[in-house]
Amino acid sequence: MEHKNINLTLKVWKQKNGQSQGRFETYLVNDISTEMSFLEMFDVLNERLIKEGKEPIAFDHDCREGICGMCSMYINGRPHGPWEGTTTCQLHMRAFKDGETIVVEPWRANAFPVLKDLMVDRSSFDRIIQAGGFISVNTGNAVDANAMPVEKDKADASFAAAACIGCGACVAACKNSSAMLFLSAKVTHLALLPQGSPERKTRALNMIAQMDKEGFGACTNTGACEAVCPKEISITNIARLNQEYLYAGLTADK
Amino acid sequence: MNWSSILSSSIGKKIVMAVTGLFLISFLLVHMGVNACIFKDLFDPTDNGDMFNRAADYMGKTALIRIMEVVLFAGFFVHIIQGLILEWENRNKRKKGYAVNLGNKGSKWYSRSMGLLGTILLLFLILHWWHFWIPSRFTHAGLENPILLSNNRVSHDMFKLMTVTFSEWWVVVVYVLACISLAYHLLHGFQSAFRTLGLSNTRYIKLINALGVAYSVIVPLVFALMPISMKMGWVGF
Ligand code: SF4
Numbered sequence: 001m002e003h004k005n006i007n008l009t010l011k012v013w014k015q016k017n018g019q020s021q022g023r024f025e026t027y028l029v030n031d032i033s034t035e036m037s038f039l040e041m042f043d044v045l046n047e048r049l050i051k052e053g054k055e056p057i058a059f060d061h062d063c064r065e066g067i068c069g070m071c072s073m074y075i076n077g078r079p080h081g082p083w084e085g086t087t088t089c090q091l092h093m094r095a096f097k098d099g100e101t102i103v104v105e106p107w108r109a110n111a112f113p114v115l116k117d118l119m120v121d122r123s124s125f126d127r128i129i130q131a132g133g134f135i136s137v138n139t140g141n142a143v144d145a146n147a148m149p150v151e152k153d154k155a156d157a158s159f160a161a162a163a164c165i166g167c168g169a170c171v172a173a174c175k176n177s178s179a180m181l182f183l184s185a186k187v188t189h190l191a192l193l194p195q196g197s198p199e200r201k202t203r204a205l206n207m208i209a210q211m212d213k214e215g216f217g218a219c220t221n222t223g224a225c226e227a228v229c230p231k232e233i234s235i236t237n238i239a240r241l242n243q244e245y246l247y248a249g250l251t252a253d254k
Numbered sequence: 255m256n257w258s259s260i261l262s263s264s265i266g267k268k269i270v271m272a273v274t275g276l277f278l279i280s281f282l283l284v285h286m287g288v289n290a291c292i293f294k295d296l297f298d299p300t301d302n303g304d305m306f307n308r309a310a311d312y313m314g315k316t317a318l319i320r321i322m323e324v325v326l327f328a329g330f331f332v333h334i335i336q337g338l339i340l341e342w343e344n345r346n347k348r349k350k351g352y353a354v355n356l357g358n359k360g361s362k363w364y365s366r367s368m369g370l371l372g373t374i375l376l377l378f379l380i381l382h383w384w385h386f387w388i389p390s391r392f393t394h395a396g397l398e399n400p401i402l403l404s405n406n407r408v409s410h411d412m413f414k415l416m417t418v419t420f421s422e423w424w425v426v427v428v429y430v431l432a433c434i435s436l437a438y439h440l441l442h443g444f445q446s447a448f449r450t451l452g453l454s455n456t457r458y459i460k461l462i463n464a465l466g467v468a469y470s471v472i473v474p475l476v477f478a479l480m481p482i483s484m485k486m487g488w489v490g491f
């Protein structure tokens with residue numbers, strides 16, 4: 001890949017806090033190496049803004065290696081930018097052309113209120129996990145890893161679902177602001193393993209109840225979530241979640 | 255978790271949409287089957303709608319069908335009301351929208367437009383009832399002269415009402431547009447209903463997708479051909 005430096009125009013959402021009205025601010029950034037990541041480009045811009053005595057742009061990030069799910073940015077109309085299966089922190093500037101204008105917005109959903117600029121509050125996801133994204137384990141010595149047989153295909157499917165990093169891109173892309181892809185990944189991860197069976201019914205019921213309470217929308221199977229998920233979580237998991245919910249709804253004791 | 259909280263949750267509402275949707279899909283098949291009897295005229299010009307009128311007469315006199323008619327209305331009612339509520343609620347989950355939208359990059363336009371397509375179908379349905387269902391059940395407008403069927407029963411001439419109704423261009427155009435809306439509504443709805451009911455095996459999903467495409471093309475096409483062939487004079491007196 002040929003290395004070069006490019007100049008860009010950024011239109012970034014600026015918003016002081018949750019109460020204030022935000023607006024787009026335009027920045028010209030020059031001499032950006034195509035080897036930089038998208039966040040590094042923001043670092044360069046922020047350092048310049050600080051030097052100029054201006055307010056830097058607030059954005060979330062942590063691991064910068066595609067595993068923490070913090071780097072929520074809606075870039076040119078697509079969560080995490082133009083590359084498939086990639087988080088914003090793993091997106092590189094070679095994805096853009098010299099002279100291009102890039103529009104950067106925060107995730108938009110009532111359940112993800114904007115805290116400042118590009119940062120949103122995703123604690124609704126934490127509360128959904130608390131509602132059912134756990135298993136019961138005995139205290140004491142750790143169980144031997146091979147004591148419980150698991151079918152290979154199921155282990156693989158469960159592992160693929162466990163790859164979800166809780167970034168919220170699925171919600172950001174969904175016309176209904178539904179968190180179903182996220183929930184389906186969490187439920188599938190546990191439902192396919194024997195360790196998940198004790199809470200199987202309450203998990204599906206409680207997590208959905210919490211999702212609704214947090215103000216996410218209802219899934220209408222449009223598939224936008226699957227198309228933008230940086231971890232390529234399959235929409236098939238949503239059908240499995242529906243199945244789990246239906247089963248729990250029909251057979252739960254109370 | 256009682257029944258009402260399960261059915262009113264986000265998945266519950268979708269289950270209601272899926273079950274009523276599949277019921278309406280099965281109704282469409284029956285409706286299409288009965289109405290396709292008009293095409294007997296293509297092979298037997300002396301038929302003059304006799305086969306279709308016999309079928310319509312049978313549907314009208316059979317108790318089970320009349321009971322199902324009530325269930326059908328309930329199905330339509332729930333599907334429409336629930337659909338409108340869902341659309342309204344989902345739209346309100348994002349008070350502030352994006353400056354640049356994802357658009358067709360992640361999903362099909364018709365998957366995102368089920369509310370719009372459904373509303374078009376609802377408007378069509380009202381017109382359709384006014385054209386056929388209300389005259390046949392209540393007002394008998396355009397059905398003043400009963401005919402003797404080949405099975406010796408006296409009946410309304412629904413075939414005649416169809417030919418008269420479809421002699422107008424605007425009606426034909428509206429019906430064809432409605433069939434196109436129906437096709438796209440089904441293209442998403444058919445497979446989506448099965449997913450909502452939990453069908454997740456790759457093997458079945460492939461089968462359902464194929465069936466869904468076939469259904470969404472064939473059924474609206476056969477329906478659309480009815481006004482067209484009457485207007486064109488392929489089917490008639
Ligand atoms: S399912 Fe994908 S898009 Fe949604 S939170 Fe998980 S990793 Fe992010």
Ligand code: FES
Pocket residue numbers: 060061062063064065066067068069070071087088089090
């Ligand atoms: S910063 Fe951790 S996934 Fe991007």
